Amino acid sequence: MADQVLQRESVATSDDVSARARPRAEWMQEVLGLFRRWYLQLIRDRLNLVFSLTQPAIWLAFFGSAVGRAIDPDVIGTSDYLGFMLAGVVAFTVVTNAMSGAMPLLWDKEVGYLDKLLAMPIARSSLIVSRFLFQFALGTAQVVLVFFVALAVGVEIAAGPLGAISVLALAGLLSMCFTALFMALAYRVPTHGTFFAIAGFLTLPLVFLSNAFVPVDAMPGWMQVIARLNPLTYAIEAMRTLVLEGWTAEVPRALGVLAVFAIASLGIATLEFVRHTGERT
């Protein structure tokens, strides 16, 4: 993935020949340097760290166990609402994370630090890739935490430990889709105000117009159509199947659909980034 971005990017911004033949070591150094920047910022922002790490687990523990009592097992197809919710919480976490994950890029752009970075001899891709990896690492930590909470409150993962890893992979792909899309939005919009207006407008409907909390079959017809077009639905369905039933043919299909979504989103993000930075060089 990283190499793809690197190549596409260096052609698009007409960097000189030596940049295309840039030693991998330099690129790694850039990505690690930027990764360290993201990491230090989060680790020093204690409240942010605590809330972003624990929020999904808290959702599952409190919301899941309270609302579960009001849910008709026939509608959701299982009496294990927490197990049912698990996939929804993971998906919701991924989406909110993706949104907050794009924010540092937005600030860099807005206060002009991005310009300073762009005047440095770095590959344009190392910026996006470092943020991407960072979000990926953070998201994984959150999902693992959610799993522990789920196990603690008695959810059993039908597909076993390998299934749990598959859920992580699905969450990872999903996070690629949305992180990339929100990054694209961050580079596209003129100000942070626009970013939050659009992101706020999209995020909740995106989650509610998926099967995060309600199965698709239980939705009105028009909603089903939208839910079927929503990448969240595929990820959630596969994760839910892994948790509640075990391995089925649905899992690889969902992985395939998500991979297509992820590649498309990454393409959009790269295009937006090149568009934003390309005009300058």
Place this chain on the structure above:
Amino acid sequence: MVGVIETEALTRTFRDHVAVDGLDLAVEEGEIFGLLGPNGAGKTTTIRMLTTLLAPTSGRARVCGFDVSAQPQKVRRRIGYVMQSVPWQVNSLLSAREVLEIESSLHHVGRAAQKEMVDEALELVGLGQHADRLIKGFSGGMHKRLDIASGLLHRPRLLVLDEPTLGLDVQSRHRIWDYINQLRAEGVTILLATNYLDEADRLCNRLTIVDHGRTVVTGAPGDLKRAVGADVVQVATPTPDVVRAAVEREPWVSRIAQTDAEEVHVYVDDASAALPAMMRLSIERGISLHRITYTQPTLDDVFLLHTGRELREMEAAG
């Protein structure tokens, strides 16, 4: 001499506004070269093109021997850029040392050399004892100094400083001037954009005065000032026209410029002879004077000579 910056008819247009209009610059190795001009003269746009952040609309610019459009990455490897406003907020939770370490990684400084280079840069700008403090607690002057350290860190061939003392208190300005002079001694080539006359005068070996994106005049500050005249007699009076008419034909007057509604500058060869003569004339003709004083010409007078306006006033206005 080797040209560190060479531009030919460098031009940048934003829609129908020409921000930089056919600029020719030639900056040589080891000099501090000033870009002096009022706000909106095109200084930052020029810098953004030279630092590869903005493509020229037409014309050419070579920095350290490489074309900014064709070989931006080679240019970026050789320059340090200190922006006009310090975008420190996005790094507020990092320490000064961490900021520099991360930026040195982005300049591909090897791990072995990193510590030494970071320490050295911090020492140079006097932040050694604050190295491990989070920068959110820094003052404006400290942020600027850290930014200069980050521009220097990788030992660039060219350091670009865009308004390095804008908005700083007097003490911080003097400190930064000291660092810049120190860098000159070390042979770093510096492009310094400023709208402070005293700053340009004090630091620059040569400078270009720009106005409306065009070169007004280029030269060493001393030469430019000498071209204006030896002394400037500044006369504040309610009737500048009458003063002008009174002295215009005197042989010791080389030029007269009205700078505002109540002030004229009379350029003379020798103020000690001109002052009594002017007093005599104003008594004879009953001209009232608020104040009469003389100075050596400043870069403001140079600007006035070439543009008919005062830089000082435009600064205050805008």
